Amino acid sequence: MRLRRSLPYPFLLALTSVHLQLLSGLDNNPADAKNENEDVNHHASRSSVGLKIIIICLGVLTVIAFCVFLFKLWQRKKREEQHARLLKLFEDDDELEVELGMRD
Structure with missing residues (x-):
């Protein structure tokens, strides 16, 4: 008997969530140059948090x-x-x- 090979809905939901988080991280406006150092630090910390979330989601999806x-x-x-x-x-x-x- 063949197993169905379709992507489960939770996987698609998690993938969409990760994609939206990555897109929100690219939403910086280059015209605002007042606090460039703060923006760089904030962006770096947001990127590392996003990376941790992606790694955790992938781990959970792998276990599931x-x-x-x-x-x-x-x-x-x-x-x-x-x-x-x-x-x-x-x-x-x-x-x-x-x-x-x-x-x-």
Whole structure:
């Protein structure tokens, strides 16, 4: 059975959020040169905070994706075991019939 390979909505939401944060970091107006040193320091600290947020989001998404993968793997294994049990239940047991004398 094939697994569906579509991006989950939380992943798209997180990706959009990160993209918007990066775009908001590029919103500086170069015409304002009064407090250039303060702007540079503020921009650098905002960039490092943004980078930390991106790294944390990627880590969380990686953990979530790994958990989903393990869950799907567990489901497939459980389904295969149930299918094997069902086949074993309905297979013809010739040996039992011969032992009971129902068949030659």
